[in-house]
Amino acid sequence: MAVLSNAIRLQLWRGLMRYWSARQEQVAGITKADLQAAVNAADDWADANAAAYNTALPATFRTNATASQKAVLLAMVILARYDPNLVRAIIGEVN
Amino acid sequence: MATRFVGLPGSAEFPASNFPQITQANQRPVLAYDAATDETAYWTDIADQSLTGTLTLVVTYMMASATSGTVGLQAQIEAVSDGDSTDLDAGTSFDTVNNSASTTVPGTAGFIDQISITLTNKDSIAAGDYYRISVNRDADGSAITDSATGDLSLLAVELRDAA
Numbered sequence: 001m002a003v004l005s006n007a008i009r010l011q012l013w014r015g016l017m018r019y020w021s022a023r024q025e026q027v028a029g030i031t032k033a034d035l036q037a038a039v040n041a042a043d044d045w046a047d048a049n050a051a052a053y054n055t056a057l058p059a060t061f062r063t064n065a066t067a068s069q070k071a072v073l074l075a076m077v078i079l080a081r082y083d084p085n086l087v088r089a090i091i092g093e094v095n
Numbered sequence: 096m097a098t099r100f101v102g103l104p105g106s107a108e109f110p111a112s113n114f115p116q117i118t119q120a121n122q123r124p125v126l127a128y129d130a131a132t133d134e135t136a137y138w139t140d141i142a143d144q145s146l147t148g149t150l151t152l153v154v155t156y157m158m159a160s161a162t163s164g165t166v167g168l169q170a171q172i173e174a175v176s177d178g179d180s181t182d183l184d185a186g187t188s189f190d191t192v193n194n195s196a197s198t199t200v201p202g203t204a205g206f207i208d209q210i211s212i213t214l215t216n217k218d219s220i221a222a223g224d225y226y227r228i229s230v231n232r233d234a235d236g237s238a239i240t241d242s243a244t245g246d247l248s249l250l251a252v253e254l255r256d257a258a
Contacts, residue, residue: 017246018245027161027245028162030164032130032241
């Protein structure tokens, strides 16, 4: 899969600013251009490392799960490390 | 210097599209101006009988999330006198835009700042005129550098004259 289109990257950029604004969460020390560059860099990194992530998955999951399921798995693991409340908001409270 | 009008989020009026959402920040009403799309709000009043001299619009705002960068605001006046041929139900007649300076936002989100815009272009407003003030954020930076992320939360506008 190629990198995201510029239009999608801009949607992410706008959406992230609206998300943090709605939460009144301080986004310290960066400008709109800095955030746009960060979105681009994150997408570039995801694209460059997609194959490595796929290879790192256990063979059974790798061969049976869809690309979307693998992406959700990665997103949830990363969010659980850095923003567990957001994981709860997405998948619910898990005991 | 005298205050001739104070506009709050609750008394704002809006165009058909691209307007700031009225929302709350800690139960305070604010107009949330987007960081990526230019958005506009209006306030309507009758010009004070003592209105005189240079007009200044003072916009009180805070940032929802940003702690650095700059914002740019644009203000316009539409003044209609008795007997004018302006067709209000068919269009608008705002004077040329007045730009603010590109203004550095407070270092803490939620702290207020006030931006003064000299209304050089004021549509020949005179006492008794029916008028509107238009305020928009130049989010796309077409005229003023606007680099701060996230919403600009407008708290109030104040129209001052030279009295």
